[in-house]
Amino acid sequence: MIQKNLNVLLSNKSYKTLQMLYVLSVCYLEFIHCSCGERIYYGTDRNFDGTVPKSESYFINSTSPQTLCNCALKCFQSVVFCIGFLFSSQNASCKLLKTYLTDANKNGNFVGEDWEYRKRPTEILSLNKPVTASSNFEDYYPNAGHKLIYLVDGIKNAPGKFHTYYEPYPWVTIDLEKYSIIRDVVMYNRADNHGRWLHSVEIRVGNSSVWSEMTTCGTYPGPSETGDIIVVECRPSRYGRYVTLKIVQLNYITDDSNAKNGNNALVLEEVVINGLYL
Template identity: 30%
Template sequence: MFLVFFSHFSIGLVTHEKLSTQINTNTAILRQILAKLNRDNPDVENLQEVAEGKTSTQSSQHTIYKPGNANDGILNTFSHTTGEQSPYWEVDLGRVYKIKQIEIFVRRYCCGDLIRQLDITAGPSHNLMTRCAFYPGPAKTGYHLAFECSPIIFGRYVKIQKNGTSNLALAEVKVMAIVDRTVG
């Protein structure tokens, strides 16, 4: 019985060593790919999420589901409006950023079909908003949607507005911006 156990243990070590070597090889390849991507697109390394914890508002509030739940960094909380014409959610980033991408996380357990007919806009003031994207939807429960703003939008405000009469429920919204990291 001891020999069988020892033999099985040795096989386990060899397998573990092979697996560890493969992981190290894959990690090295991934680092090379990321280095090339960063050389070809220097903005990638300066991309940063800038909406978390910032002041957000929405057109109405359904029970306890506050607008700040959609940019608190927690996927299990969410914002939710009441049923109304053209419901919206908006975040004030506090200053103008170079907005490259806006991400929307759909609730995990419900309501993916509420994410449809969305105008996703950003701008330096409420009267100078530019469309980043339009999402016809509908989304599915648990989706992670990413919208590239091309060209980059200089914006302090990001707004997600639904066309039609319904409600809007967002698990999380991330705003990815190019942040200058120069040391002064």
Template identity: 25%
Template sequence: MRTTYPDFLAICTEQKVASFLSCAALGRETNDATFFFEADKNHCRWNCTFIFRTGVSDGNIEWRKYEIESTKNSAPKKTITSSSVYGNAYHDWSPKYATDSIFQSGGIKIFHSANETSPWIMVDLKDVTTVIYLRIYVRMDGLGERFHDVAVEVANSSSYIQRGFYKGPAMTQEVVEILCDDPTNARYVRLRIIHGSRNVLNIAELEIYTK
């Protein structure tokens, strides 16, 4: 299990606001799971793009970080399946690597689908759970733009409905947060590319934050 949390480089919109509540409202308008507030100056940072880094300050040390309330990341140790695996090489690109809590910097031991119209990856949470947001670590060695037009789809049986969406395209090493519609109560959580005809889904790590 992870013992230290990865560092992010955050690139955000910044503005002076009237209060903390005003900052929170800006975050809600852009469906942010995370925003920053500096109380001394009433400055707000929201609509952030997060880039995975190690050993680099994200420039937000003097800011207080706020996240949508959740209890835990429920993805680890759950059953995970996918529409395909590139070359059927499960040793290198199995969907299980997306929830192993290991942040791979290369192109193996990550999830890598085949080239298809609408690739997906699905986590079975075992029980119906309130899903708050998803945090996705995009492939870190290149080809981050493959992560685009991704829907968060959920189900309790076999019928999926969309409860979140990320347009993209993402950047290499980006950390994407997708806030789910409220309320989202589900057992099965699926990420699926829903636009385009030749798509590959790459995920270095997937976290599902729940209550």
């Protein structure tokens, strides 16, 4: 009889919702160390040195006393998008994070003893996404084999690559097609030659693709070398749909006629944007 009454209750839509939430909670608590669905998995950052940033701007809130499982569940249920948390078993304390901690962020002023950092795993957001640029080398030399889409096709060290024409401040914008949180941007410099042409790159993120309306993720001063792989971490993490890379200083090269008047060319094998869709 009890089971029959329970089934009647669960047939009600509101009770089904409660049942689903209970199952998610139980599943999450049981699988804190492994995956219970990609959206609610938090992996340990093995590189975290136990240093907790002092500024409260990194955190949604801090609570104690807490268990590891309760801390994870609070992050999962947070109204503000929670990308991870810091937990101290010694202090039974929980700090919910709204931005990824980068190497620079970890060098704060508070050494937190046994603090550990758990974060949502990122995904590649840029693969095969729409690309626009200030110019296209192929428009001037159709047989060069350089196409805009090569920037995000997942292929590196290929004859064809992304290549703007020669201009003072070349740029490229990748449309992620969804509002996203950006953790870092990885640039694969050309592997053939002229690697030093990659310098003074500023990366911005925004809901608009208009440069002045975007927020700086990070910069790469350079100059680079042929075949370099450059990781620019957003500090703090940035939110938006569009990511733009732009050379913001005139070319310093004097022994190449293509660089006259300070002209640059933005040339890359690939760009990988890591983060999460929101």
